[in-house]
Amino acid sequence: MSSTEDWTDPDRLSRYRERVFGERRRLRAACADPAGRQRRVLEDLLEFNSGTEYGRKYGFGRIRTVEEFRRAVPVQRYADLAPWIERAAAGEANVLTADRPEVFFTSSGSTGAHKKIPVTPRFMKTTFFPFYFTAWAPLAEHFAEVLQRPDAVLNLKHDPLAAPPTTASGRPHVGASQVDFGARFGEPLSAEPGTAAPWGSLPVPVADGDHLEKMYLRLRLAVESDVRCVIGINPAMVAAVPYQLHHWWERIVREVRDGTLGGRPFTTPNPGRAAEFERLAARHGTVLPAHIWPHMRVLFCWTTGLASLYLPRLREQYGPGVTLLPAPVAASEGPVGVALDRHPTAGSLVVTAALYEFADADADLGPDTPTLLPHELEPDRDYHVVFSHVGGLYRYAVGDVVRVVDRVGGVPRLEYNGRAALSDHAGERLREAQVIRALRTALSATGLEVTNAACRVATARPGTAPAYTFAVAPRLPWSEDETDRFTTLLDTALGTESSDYGTARHDGRLGTPSVLRLTPEAFLGDWQDRVGSGVRPTQVKDRLFRQDPEQWARLTGRARHPSTRIDEESGR
Template identity: 25%
Template sequence: MGLKATLSKVFAAWVNRDINKLRANAVWLQQKTLLQLVNQAKNTAFGRDHHFDQIKTYDDFKRLIPIRDYEELSAYIKRVIDGEENVLWPGKPAYLTKTSGTTSGVKYIPISKESMPEHIKAARNALLSYIHETGKADFVDGKMIFLQGSPELAEKAGIPTGRLSGIVAHHVPGYLQKNRLPSYEVNCIDDWEQKVDAIVAETLKADMRLISGIPPWCQMYFDRLSAASGGKKIKDIFPNFKLYVYGGVNFEPYRARIEESIGFAIDTIETYPASEGFIAFQDSQKEKGLLLLADSGIFYEFIPSDEYFNDNPTRISLEDVELNKNYALIMNTNAGLWGYSIGDTVKFVSKNPYKIVVSGRIKHYISAFGEHVIGEEVEQALLGVANQEGIDIVEFTVAPQVNPAKGELPYHEWFVEFGTAPINMADFAAKVDKALQVKNIYYFDLIDGNILQPLIIRSLNKDAFINFMRSQGKLGGQNKVPRLSNDRKIADGLQEYINA
């Protein structure tokens, strides 16, 4: 074991004491965070407009601060990106993160000098928690790769602007810089496929020990590594590769294929970073869920997801959450987002400590007939049947078909790219449909009442989703295929990839 690995164990034990304080005092830390945020921002334009000087309690806060999504907060954000100071948070942002919105096109999310260190600390602590619990630290002595966006930054009104992963690349601690790949020059390649090929060339002979990135794009990297090495498994290319770090999507749909590519069931760490803030990370290999970061400059609120679109939904803080209930996640941050609906839904799987799983997107659902099917339900239905039958799922998405051929009932249309296809597609689809009925009583009622016919699966050609994302200019980086859509935009775009 090298010096870095030895020292990392000592550092991990020291940091774990702080994390234990977080685990034990999350509610108090959240109450403290709310008042700190309000006090720091009371003299901003937003703070004056919303009477921050009157806020003494969470009830005061709820009364004065409405829930908003990006579009509803955009008038303030526009003032920020036009260069105005003291709008949402004191001064100007340190950065603007550029991200794709589902309804608003490009979004610009502020990162402040106070919030940027929290992104780095959380990523660091996720690795240190792993080291402390498992005692495995050898990966810090070898090379680490982070598949991410370009670190090249533009400017808006003098504010550096870029993708979150590219911004974070400028803040990797010095003690990790020598271990880090790819090189800056390769990381700056804009075209994703050219970039992956360059990363393969640069890393093929490296002592790679940790790999991090969104699962579908890591899978592309693994496929090209294997091709470049004459069909080898990743474990034979990188014999010391021991840890995979991911975030942004549910890993389960990708697990079987990634582990097949690697050649063994690798240790994984799930993280929950967002442009709006680093929300949670997996702090244990033994326990389910991600530790909610209650002391990272974010005050969280939660709305029961089935009330989200009501005129006056229930709105609660951390101390009142219930286990195994879907909540829309609301954030108030030390970068100046207030009552901000990030669009994700979460469930608490533990309250001692507070741990969550990401269950879907509040706007990624199907409710064309009142069924309100969510991402977690379709993933569990499909993967449950696929795992039982040894069927490999590469990628999938689901949309409603409300205008079927004459004489047919409407249905949910599933577009699935299989690694290993079912022998009997109709039988497989029927089993998935039954599984979804068990998950969602409203869907069961619609099937049982002959309002909907059972779901139909469209098998797609190999690399269908890669080719589709390429055609949309969304290949690589942080781009992800939505699991669910309540419209036909993605479904219509996938028609040409159906395996006839």
């Protein structure tokens, strides 16, 4: 983020384009020698941080090669580094990094606790900003007109805080989208598209934790602008907009007519626009983003994972011909892949950002897990991501799984393929990506469509095997015959994706899966409820595995298809 004045500068767009294209050009040049660039990344982080307590413990000053680094430093998760990070967050210097963290990015851990990801000036300069600006290059190149007006972009992830939480040392502990990179790191062009829109900083008071009201207020303001691009990163946020338009429709129309915002006098009443909205509702019944913003051009979000099941139809709700641009493969901890073109799902490995290692996605990660280097990866395979960068994360298993799509110039192109968590109740060891591919196979074979899906293992009665229950939200109603065929095909596809699942089914350790049909908007309502409970929208992501019985009941209890018949105890 940066100042509003930058966005109104007459030559800002040309300077912005020059920056993003320059960073992409430099990354493409680096891809001509990926192994050499990876060695230089390692040399830089070792030299810069060799005098830290962590660097001294692991002998950074003696390490010269990638192999020596891999032998010296174990593969680590956040819990392994947490004691070091907490010391840095308390203000102790020279712990993990030679320069002090300026902020700590927040990220949800597997336990639900918020991680503290240290963010140093050197990390931002050498790892983050080159990747960050490159990520916007396809948008700036092919959709330059959406950047010409601040209010042409609805940036759903932009969420500045009036009073950001801090660590014990007073450093901000916030999401990446809540940091003013211009003020904090001296990057005046770093404001994301849409952050200077009229809704970028809300003009009426609202509590920082009232995320639903903030989303409403931004949408209320945006309906009076000619929005041409929606940025969500998290696709669940993009999917929520049509639902929210319908959910808040009467309130939106009333406030546009009256010129109010959040019930307060705000601007000149606009009865003409309100009347136009009423005509749209009369004509279409349900008003969609395509009706409100007829010049919509592009959506920017992750396009893989569960979103791959619903994005094709969701895109239609934003308008014919709307393009989906994939957000980069990245986490709060650091970047992995970034699109250098308009590939619909994958990005090239950011060889200048970190030293990357990978492990087979079916392996259990441990301190001594064997890893592969980028040139050893195979197309159409899934891998755990392990990276090391100058910001203080060393051989860090980020918890994401990626799939290698292909290679361009010797550099693998990767797509995000879900979290590394396993669903393993009877030795089936199912990964998110395997289940999503199985769902896609069964849907394709039957011609059926869903707006989302989730699963859990139902508790078995004595003497019976546990079995998976899949909650699906059909876009259009399914018949009983269609549901039965889909269930059979899904069971087969799961066995194809995971031999462990197939063996567990064959041996009787898992029973026959069942399907629970929900209403089309069940998952959207569940998403809205979770945001309403106080979770930031960026962190309410699609979740496939939902073993928590209360969360499952909340999702399914109010939203069943009327013809669904299922025994919750047995899963049948």
